[in-house]
Amino acid sequence: MTIQVREYATLTCDTSRETSMDLGVVSQATFDWLLELQQSWKGRADLLSIEGKTRLKLCSYAGYLQSPHGEAIEILPKTEYAIPTGPERLRRLLHTMLRSTLGLKHREAGAAELLRSRTPLHEWVIRQFLKELADLVRRGLRFDYRNVEEQCRFIRGQLDMTRQIRQTPEKATHFHVRHAEFSPQRLENRLIKTALDIAFKLTKDSDNWRLANTLSHQLVDIEPINQPLRQLGHWHHGKMMQSYSIINPWCRLLLEQLNPNFQKGKHKGIALLFPMEQLFERYLKACLRQQLAVGAKLTPQVSRRHLLSHAPDSAEDETVQNWFVLKPDFLIEQKGVCFVLDAKWKLLDQRLSTSEHKYGIKQADLYQMFAYGQKYLDGKGQLMLIYPKHNDFERPLPVFRFNDQLSLWCVPLDLYTGKLIEGDWLGSFDCFQFSAA
Template sequence: MPDFTVREYAFISIAYEGCPKSTLDHAYISESAFEHLCELAASFSKHGAKVFELAGRRKIKLDQYVGVIETKCGTRIEILPKYMEMSGTDDQSIIQQERRLLQKMLSVSLHLPYREAGAANLNRFKQSLHEWIISQFLASFERLVQRGLRFDYNRVQEEQKFLRGQLQHVKYMRQSPSKRHIFPIEHDVYEVNRPENRLIRTALEIVCKKAKDASNWKLAQELRLMTGEIPRSQNIRQDLRQWQSGRLLALYDEIKPWTELILGEYMPVSTSGEWRGMSLLFPMEKLFEHYVAYHLRRNLPECKVKTQHAMEHICKHQNSNIFKLKPDIFIERSDDKNIVMDTKWKLIDQSDRSGRYGLKDSDIQQMFAYSHFYLEHESEVILIYPYRVEKFNRPLDEFEFRQTDGAKLRVVPFNLDEPENFKIL
């Protein structure tokens, strides 16, 4: 089945004879794949997550989720963030740049040990997000095998014609006389069968089935042959809880998040018991928030940067606080001039004065509440939106909250291509 690449808010329709060619903003897929997406949409709606919006009997509109969806029939849909302008830009160039951005955001948000080096990786962004995750997992696994897998002692109970370890006297005494020459024994075996290895092996089996890139498929098969003695995990959740860390297992730190990513199959809500392939979906609002916070910590080492800092409430009800105020980013400064920030994954236009630049009333009201409860109107609050070359390339003029002693709101752009230069002080 073919793979499709689209962007946020794209339309997905059922293909028909003579339909247009699929683009980044409108894909035409098979009827079976479309029905699977409709089933997913209904499942998500029950849990309050809006990933798709039905735009007719034969059309779906995507929302602010990015990642990969694999349907029952094998159709794979890659959803990229929408932040580049389409006019005059080659589609493949847009795909590569937006894939690169998404990979960086995922690496930061999920604390993935992402590293690329050497000429062999010059074309890495031509791979889909799905294949990129697979390639990172396989590279980590290959390094682990080269350095040596960790073994562990496992207790084994068996019956043998010789004594080894500890004899189970009760069982032996209860045996019939015809089995007196058989000894029920219990002993430890030093083997590769431990929770970490079982989980990695299970993830490798998934990768062997899902990899479409030739180099990924070849490496996966080689690793499969090299680690054939490792059994698969029979209880993934239990083995994940038993995954150990420490000096002796430091080599496993790199592969753990990739293994969890493949086994966990990130989706906005739990749909356990249903087939969903290797589907990975992430909310862009959260990815953007974590990405901005990460670079603020790097660019402002003298400040303490906190995310989802929920310390204040709007109301009191029956002698207890209620309705938390939870700003995306709270910057604690040594001079007590703290700053509250909110990130918004939305494209605004600095020239649209009549349309209030695309700012929402609810966002401004929310920032006023942050200013009052967290800063007592003594410092500034900041709204952060993605940078746009022509539409939003400089901070807007400051907004001053009325009936306050000079409390101000700033609206600033965040350049996704040059995050290391972002500073607000």
């Protein structure tokens, strides 16, 4: 049983309620598992909040949850206020955003691929991993030399004289040798085999299972790694390993998201979740790079400035300390001019143009942008807040002015095309290559 909801939906164990994209009905056992999952959750933001004894409210995560009792919850992005008629478009959007954040080129999807896109998110991720692994095996895995020390009945390589001298008489016919073996047991292959074992264990899709079974037989001689997360940082990205570059993000995704705690003990289940704020920010980075003018430089997560400096009385050397780093999402530099941009995964409403509602813009976001303008632009220049486009926010808002020299624009991004919606802001941001129309 799969329940389809979207961000900020309510989950309840009250079976008298009717299910929708904003309300999911789960069993009491799954409800209790979700409570346990929240208590053990290690993400930067809460997975869900508790609203009474029978209600839970999801936070800003999209992805897939499956309890040990078999119930599955598919969480899709909330891209508009109205309840969508079907989840397929949102699911494909989530796939597109994930591909972009992993740095992978979009592939034209045929009828079969569109059909598979209706499967749960973790099955889609497993499918992408298995396809890339099949291509890699077809091209050939990379082998490497490794040092082997063993005891055998013939001399192979170099004889270990120290250990041989200490050999007992009953084993006089054995030799302690050292030699280099050309082996597939290199770190990257072992990490891939570990991810393959996870995929083979979790998949319920028949096509995925058959492909994983075939690949498992082809990689049967490669040993998995017990603690792969500790070894991921040692993946080699040199010129000789370019053929592994495409499978690396899928392998990392399986090991980081579908590995560890959710497969063991009382929390056994599947949790493949992505914080939408981070996913939108990374997706926007990929989109902006496609729209920059020649010579413009995009720097994400820049941290060159601090909110204030301070020299504590207790400091013996009277060193001035910088406090509260200011880290805008994007800084664009072109011909000595800087532009500051920030991504906000929130739904604005262009109809709420009153001083009371203020389009739904958060006051804290404006304070934040004002600080960026003072510290990064010296109080003179152009700032931009980028929000997702939807039916009630289809065009850029009129300019906001902190003063005569510092302006702020709120611009929608079309999530399906990856393009900023053109408007009056174009005259102030020559760092983008847009037509004047």
